[in-house]
Amino acid sequence: MLDTTYNVETPEGIDLRAQAAGPVPRVLAYAVDVFYRTLILAALGIALAFADRAGMGIWLLCSFLLEWFYPVFFEVMRGGQTPGKKAFGLMVVNDNLTPVSWGASLLRNLLRFADFLPFAYATGVISMTLSRHFQRLGDFAAGTMVVYRQAEKTATSLPEIAPLAPPRGLQLQDQQALISLAERHEALSEARQRELANLLEPITGKKDGAALDYLRSVGNWLLGK
Structure with a gap:
């Protein structure tokens, strides 16, 4: 096509x-x-x-x-x-x-x-x-x-995934990083997002798609979705 x-x-x-x-x-x-x-x-x-x-x-x-x-x-x-x-x-x-x-x-x-x-x-x-x-x-x-020429976007869409409460003791800078990842999910390539998610494997115990979905869920929760 x-x-x-x-x-x-x-x-x-x-x-x-x-x-x-x-x-x-x-x-x-x-x-x-x-x-x-x-x-x-x-x-x-x-x-x-x-x-x-x-x-x-x-x-x-x-x-x-x-x-x-x-x-x-x-x-x-x-x-x-x-x-x-x-x-x-x-x-x-x-x-x-x-x-x-x-x-x-x-x-x-x-x-x-x-x-x-x-x-x-x-x-x-x-x-x-x-x-x-x-x-x-x-x-x-x-x-x-x-x-x-594309019309400028007036609002940021969030990932279509259920929100999940973050683990206790999550530092402010970590929360900001997860929020940024959720807000920029349409701008960053899927491969780049998975690469970033894999960096946190020692903390999340997850890798690739599972790690990315987890971080997106926490990001949605932090943004009040």
Whole structure:
């Protein structure tokens, strides 16, 4: 089955997830950006009509800057979103899901000429369609991708496991550690959580999944679930 989920695990064991954006919303977002750029150039053309050749030179310079640096400015300075991408809830990120940098954004946009070949961005659309995470040639070269911007979570969900009272004499710092583990269960990878749980095997007498379930139960109890 088609799965657009993109996963990255950080060195700290935190799972980062995003949904890769396919060709259709990206083409629509690009069309919106072209519309905005056309409006800007039309307004400039009217404003510079009186300047004759000098006005034409300024208009051509602005046209060049808009074509190549309009997306770079918005992707870096506006959270990876041009106005078109923002309209469709998309954003450009590095392939490790960190914010896109100036160099990466500049490279992916300068290589649009290759994606344009032979006409109408045919190569870019074919590349997006055939690649696992809908990356065009510019994305492959720059190490970037386009994903859906996720809404920020307003509440932290707790593990779905019955609460269990902790053993007597549990120190405050130990309680804080268990609470942190329960609250971050969706952010930390399962392997990392089991690794942390195994460190307490001398105390809990449990290992792997059993140890993790026990610590989650105590964490839920401490949080009043």
